[in-house]
Amino acid sequence: MGWTDKTISALVEPNRAHRKAYVDPDLFELEMERIFERLWIYIGHESQVKSPGDYYLAQVGRQPMVMTRDHNGEIHVLYNRCPHRGTQLCSARKGNAGRRIRCSYHAWMFNLDGSLDRIPASEGYDGTDLKMDAPEFQVQKAPRADNYRGFWFASLAEEGPDLESHLGYAKTAFDQLIDRAPGGETEVVGECFHMIQQSNWKIFLENQLDASHPGATHESTGVAAMTVEREMRGVGNEPPVAYGFLSDFARLGIDGWGKFGTVGHPQGHCTLEGYMGLRPDDEDTNEYVRLMYEAYGEEQAEEILGVNLHHVLVYPCLSVQPPLQQLRAVRPLGPDRTLTEIWHFRLKDAPEAIYQRALGYYYLVNSPSTMVNADDLFNWWKVQHGLNSNASDWVSFHRNAGFDVVEDDVRKSTPGSMSEMPMRHMMQVWKNYMASNDGEK
Amino acid sequence: MSVGEFAKILANSNHFQVAEVSIATQLSVERFLHQQAEFLDEKQWDDWLALFSDDGRYWMPAAEDQSDGEGLPNIFWENLDLMRMRIARNNHPQAHSQAPENRLCHVVSNVIVENEDENGDIIVRSRFHCAEYLRYEVRNFTGKYRHYLKHTDSGYLIALQRADLVNREGPYDYVLQWWL
Numbered sequence: 263m264g265w266t267d268k269t270i271s272a273l274v275e276p277n278r279a280h281r282k283a284y285v286d287p288d289l290f291e292l293e294m295e296r297i298f299e300r301l302w303i304y305i306g307h308e309s310q311v312k313s314p315g316d317y318y319l320a321q322v323g324r325q326p327m328v329m330t331r332d333h334n335g336e337i338h339v340l341y342n343r344c345p346h347r348g349t350q351l352c353s354a355r356k357g358n359a360g361r362r363i364r365c366s367y368h369a370w371m372f373n374l375d376g377s378l379d380r381i382p383a384s385e386g387y388d389g390t391d392l393k394m395d396a397p398e399f400q401v402q403k404a405p406r407a408d409n410y411r412g413f414w415f416a417s418l419a420e421e422g423p424d425l426e427s428h429l430g431y432a433k434t435a436f437d438q439l440i441d442r443a444p445g446g447e448t449e450v451v452g453e454c455f456h457m458i459q460q461s462n463w464k465i466f467l468e469n470q471l472d473a474s475h476p477g478a479t480h481e482s483t484g485v486a487a488m489t490v491e492r493e494m495r496g497v498g499n500e501p502p503v504a505y506g507f508l509s510d511f512a513r514l515g516i517d518g519w520g521k522f523g524t525v526g527h528p529q530g531h532c533t534l535e536g537y538m539g540l541r542p543d544d545e546d547t548n549e550y551v552r553l554m555y556e557a558y559g560e561e562q563a564e565e566i567l568g569v570n571l572h573h574v575l576v577y578p579c580l581s582v583q584p585p586l587q588q589l590r591a592v593r594p595l596g597p598d599r600t601l602t603e604i605w606h607f608r609l610k611d612a613p614e615a616i617y618q619r620a621l622g623y624y625y626l627v628n629s630p631s632t633m634v635n636a637d638d639l640f641n642w643w644k645v646q647h648g649l650n651s652n653a654s655d656w657v658s659f660h661r662n663a664g665f666d667v668v669e670d671d672v673r674k675s676t677p678g679s680m681s682e683m684p685m686r687h688m689m690q691v692w693k694n695y696m697a698s699n700d701g702e703k
Numbered sequence: 704m705s706v707g708e709f710a711k712i713l714a715n716s717n718h719f720q721v722a723e724v725s726i727a728t729q730l731s732v733e734r735f736l737h738q739q740a741e742f743l744d745e746k747q748w749d750d751w752l753a754l755f756s757d758d759g760r761y762w763m764p765a766a767e768d769q770s771d772g773e774g775l776p777n778i779f780w781e782n783l784d785l786m787r788m789r790i791a792r793n794n795h796p797q798a799h800s801q802a803p804e805n806r807l808c809h810v811v812s813n814v815i816v817e818n819e820d821e822n823g824d825i826i827v828r829s830r831f832h833c834a835e836y837l838r839y840e841v842r843n844f845t846g847k848y849r850h851y852l853k854h855t856d857s858g859y860l861i862a863l864q865r866a867d868l869v870n871r872e873g874p875y876d877y878v879l880q881w882w883l
Contacts, residue, residue, distance in 0.1 A: 355872075452776040453766050456874035482795035490788040501784070508788075601874060606776055614774070621774065630778045630875040631763070633792050639877060640800035643838075 265292060270697040277663040278656045279689045281649040284462040289696075290597040297695050298323030299418040302428045303579045304591050305329050305339055307605070308412040309449035315358045315374060321593045321601075322416055327404060328352045329414060332374035333361070339407035339416040340376045345399045363401075376401035411436050412448075431672075432531040435574035438584030441566045444553040445610025448587070451621075455604040455630055461642035463578070463594040466602065467688060469638060470573050470581045471524050471534045473680035474661065477516035479641055483633045484511025503542065504622025508634065520680045522572070526673040526687030530577025530695075534684075536570040536585060546615035553611065575684075577691065587620040588628065598646050604628045659685040706760045706782075707773050709851045709863040714770035716817065716826060718849075724816045732827050733814045735852065735859050740809035740831070743882060748790045755783060756853055756860040761882055763866045778871065779882060786882075793880055801880055805837040809883075811848070823854030824862075831866070833883050842876070844883050845869050 265288060273280035282289060303322045310318045311331040319342060320327045328342040328351065344351050344365040351363050351372070362371040362379055371379040378399050381387065392399060404416035408425040413436050415425055426433065440448050459466060469475065477484075487508035491501040523535045541547055554563040574582045581590040587609060593601040606624045608617055627634045649657070662681035667674040675681035724732075735754075742751040755761070762772045763779035772780040781789070793801045810832045818826040826849065833844045846868040852859040866883055 453872055455765065455776065456872075457878070458874050458876045460877070482798035483792045485795055485797075486788045486791035489791055490784055493787070494784060505788075618774065621776070624776060625780060629765075629776065631879045633789060633880075636800045636878045636880055637798070 265289060267697040267699055271693055274689045274693040276690075277660045277686065278658050279685075280655050281657060282655075283689070283692070284464060284646070284649050284657070285597055287597055290594070292696060294323040294594070296699070297578050297692070298594065299325065300422065301419075301578060301695070302406075302408075302415040302417045302425050304576070304589075305407070305414040305416050307448075307450050307607075308337060308409065308414060310356065311337060313358065315360050316356070317352050317359055317363075317374075318356045319352060319354075320416075322404070322418055323594075325418060326350065327416060330359070330363075330374045330376075336375065337407075337409070337414060338375050339404040339414065341402040341404070343402070344370060345378070345401060346370050346381075351401065372401050376403055411440055413439075428529055429576065430529055430531065431525075431527050431533070432529070432574055432576045434533075434569060434571065435576060435580075435582035435584055438566070438569055438571065439582070439587065439589070439607055441558075442554075442584065442587075443609030443612055444550075444557040445612075446557065447610040448607045449610070451606045451608050454606075455628065457602050457604060457628075457630065457635075457639075458595070459600040459602065459639055459642055460598060461600060461639075461646040462597055463592050463600045464688070464692070465642045465645055466592060466600055467532075467575055467578070467581070468685045469642065470575055471532050471684035472682070473519040473522060473524070473534070474516070474682075475638075475641075476511050476519060477514055479637050480508075480511035480634055481516075482637070483508050484513070486633075488512045502622055503544075503619050504626055507623050508626055511634075517680070520678050523677065524675040524681065524684050526684055526691075528671040528691075530575075530688055530691035532573075532575045532577070532684045532687060533571055534573040536572040541567065546613055546619075549613050550616045553613070557611070575688075577688065583623075585620075586623045587617075588624055590628070659689070704862070706758060706863055707771055709760075710762065710771045710773075710865070713826065713849050713851060713863060713865050718817070718828065720817045722816045722818050724819050728819060728825075729814075729816060732816055732825055732852070732859070736811050736814060736827070736829055736848070736850070739861075740811045744807045744809055746804075752783060752786060752790075754861050755786075756862050757783065759783065759861045760863050761786065761861075761866070762863060763868060763871070763883070765871060767867070767871065778868070778879065779866070781882075789881075805835050805880065807833055807835050807881060807883075809833045817849075825852040825854065825859065826850070827852065831883065837877070844879075846871075846883070 273283045305320045306318050306329050311329055314331055314333040317328050317330045320329055326342045328340050330338050342350050342352055347367060349365055349367045351365055364371050369382045373379050378394055404418060405420045406417040408415060410425055410429060410433060487505050491505055491509055494501045525533045571584055579592050587607040589605045591603040595601055659682040662676045662679040665676040666683050673683060673687050675683040739754055761779055761781045765776045765778050769775060792798055811829050813830040816825055816827050829848045831846060831848055835842045846866055849865045850861060851863040853862050
């Protein structure tokens, strides 16, 4: 159907959303156009392209992009398309192009900033209206590319808020990923995991801040982890801290998650306040805190470590877990198919044990063999199936609805609740992005 | 030796080497690998766990050039504690992604003993193909196993099993709940 601002607006009510927002293919195309190909979308971290000539592929909405580092050390975000006949220029997920990017089809050569360097047998173009320095014969750049402290984003809209204004409070996610390192730097570790979810991208974002699901969805893993912890202690072995991330699911139960507040920001970003015993009183943590004091001084170190965040959703494309040094990038593939890239970071000069703890979480929760997300993915797949049904048109977000605390465009969940505020908030923001198009009102 | 040392030995030894072993050794190594696959396919978890030495490890690297599992992202990197946790979790009545539970069917082949040392410890490589039936669909997994087997009075025990999936860097549609 032809969607208008009016019909799109009608999909979002204060306490519920229409199922079409999750299943309709035409709406998905509009989401790509009005959200993913307009807002600032995460490309990658600068450490993915360390050396001149390095490139790394990225997806922005429906557009295949590539991040490059040129021979002056500058980073660029280009459309991965040869201006000649349309060939994809970089075909491996990552690599080093050397001095020039060479198109595999007719060997047109491009500099790492996308500018056309030369065309073989170029006399064939003499007297034609191909001009080598004309904009249309350069590899096209993302209209806007910028970074916040080494985390690169692109926007495919020529105009709009700059990156820092768009990030707003969400800058904290990246500040935390960097400042929690005694060495003041962070870098990606290894290759990211690529996981495909058979469900709509919004279902993933909603789940990240859904406080009433962990005790229910992850009960089996919580109970199993608790059993193993008990068995290990029974024979005098202290289980790794990371096992506690799983046994928490059983310890807190279904209704124990209300003490963790959620906050919604005007751009759509949402946060979940931390819960994971991020500063247990053990030797490794104390050594880490000592190193932080040494690097920043006690006051500033406490300020950094005192930020108590478990999840920061950077709308619409990221779920960042700063204290666990990981970041998931959301790449929608279709209304019922979503790719997530799951990245893991190392904090410079932090003790190995702190890294291992975060790696343990990364493995247990986010690897392709995860015992946690397995049940999430299955739920989301079932939700997607259910939303194809005509049984009802509506998805309910009523939990604690009407009791949000709103101050200066910032919306907070009712204290002590497992409020569905983040879902309500994100759908309102979705409506604003989707249904504010000139001439259609 | 630590699991890290076994990992390095597997990474650094000659993957093309063929050891001159007796027919009896070849057969008992093959039988061991076939039986391991059967335990997985038939969900015989006590028997599966008993194949590993106390500090044995099941490892599926996330990248080709990994020479260790410690301190790096892996698809699987599990000791007996984590294996027990996985078994308990997947068999829990609320493990809804395993209800109904999956079915696995392995074929293990191309078994070549790479090295047999003076203690009878074995490095062996093989290829596997595994079909998994889950959620009304069949998925296929294939790759290369390399086992470091300790020779004991009661037979071989796995010190380290390395399973390199052909598509280790590829996107994963859904997740692996059981070992391959």
